[in-house]
Amino acid sequence: MASIDFHKLRVAEVKRETPDAVSVRLELPAHLRETFTFKAGQHLTFKRDIGGEELRRNYSVCVSPSEGVLKIGVKKIAGGVFSGWVNDALKAGDEVEVMAPHGSFCWDFDPNAQRDYVAFAGGSGITPILSLMKAALTHEPKSRFTLFYGNRTSQGVMFLEELAAWKDRYLDRLQIVHFLEDEEEEIELFNGRLDRPKVEEILTHLVDVASTDVFFICGPGPMMDAIEETLLARGVERPRILIERFTTGPLSVAQAEAARAAEAKAAGLKMSVTLNGRRVNVTFDPAQHSILDNVRAAGLPAPFACKGGVCATCRAKVTAGEVSMKVNYGLSDEELAEGYVLTCQATPVSDGVALTYDV
Ligand code: FES
Incomplete structure (x- = not known):
């Protein structure tokens, strides 16, 4: 069984991303750099006593390893004691207890490869997807990345400006399509949630399923299930579908x-x-x-x-x-x-x- 230790890290910056989500950048002292080496898509486990109870939560990194920083995204969930504390109270200079990065929502990016990646993200599920997107674009100069990102409202879109900046920088290799559940877009396809009928439409009109090498999926459970079922029904083999359920993933x-x-x-x-x-x-x-x-x-x-x-x-x-x-x-x-x-x-x-x- 893996050794699991917590390390004290200082918060370098808490940045508000949306009214109910922040990103948290952590300082990494030299002696912990190796311990905190991570792969795109991994997450960190945090531990804290809140109200006399020890709580632990996992939050995914939103950066790629080549950015040279350690940063996570945290969305405040209804009744979420930990995510509420991070959003409302955590500030630069505070110390947090963090476990070394782990998780298997990862891909071995190869600078010589030329691949097509398609990602589906829902809400805060964008966090590990953003990390993977950046890694794909920077580590594989010939690969393309398409992101379908669902949210309730435009106000709730995490990393909106950062996504737009990456889109500008990688115009020919990055495509980002937003779907809003509670707001009406002119084009009907972009309205509503990422449920099975919507995913069927997307796969029919916007994706070449056969030539897509890997599908990344992270978001609410029903959304992930709908996308997984749709892809499997279309004959996509399981190894081409990577899903982050904020658990350890399936056993071997x-x-x-x-x-x-x-x-x-x-x-x-x-x-x-x-x-x-x-x-x-x-x-x-x-x-x-x-x-x-x-x-x-x-x-x-x-x-x-x-x-x-x-x-x-x-x-x-x-x-x-x-x-x-x-x-x-x-x-x-x-x-x-x-x-x-x-x-x-x-x-x-x-x-x-x-x-x-x-x-
Ligand atoms: S470790 Fe999360 S429910 Fe058991």
Whole structure:
């Protein structure tokens, strides 16, 4: 399992991008430059105590490695404690705790390649797409990039000026098409959300699907599902579709097989689970896959967010017995040593596992 440590980084600049989104540039001291080397499309995990609770969130970089800066985009989401704090309170000079870049929403750009990239972004999903777009244009001088970017209103378009500047600079290789849900454009195609009928129209009129090498997709879940389904239905092979769901991405075939085998082996193992002072006995059912989903199926409202081993919302402490995890991007070595697990990734290995979310 990868070693996950947090590093203190100072905020160099907080720039307002839209009424509810900012970009945050971080200072990188010389001794952390190597640790924070990143690939376009990756993200950073942040940690902070807010109201006595430790929160962790992932935010994607919006820059390409060649820009020589480390910058993320953060959109304030309704009820989002962390994104609200970043938008409303974080300022230059503050210190934040950040994990080294990780994530697999990446592509190996090759200066000799001549490729066609098509990206679909929705809302703040533009953040990693912007990073990939810049990398494609700067690292592959013969490649072209087309971006379809959906938002509710023109006011909410993140990185609008930056996108326009890149469009001016790469007129012949970059195409950007905006779609607005709540505003009427003259051309009907550019109105409305990026749902399946809209994507069908786009693929019919604006994209040469067969000659497109890679499709990048990041945005709200339903938008991503609609685009993925449409592309698959048109015969685009899965390796040509890269999706960022703000999780760790799918397990490899070998990892998935190992996980299924571990789950099958754990069938019927008894667990004692404590949440909000209530203790419940749960029998592991492989059909539910994780301890988290078994616990929730048993009626305990165990917390979760990403279910991808990233956000650590599902964290619990094992006080007896043994469990294994499929992946872990959210816990430090110290936390692991203390017995914490990500229950969305965990499977019991022994009978009589006891774990508590009340920590
Ligand atoms: S790590 Fe995010 S829900 Fe488990």
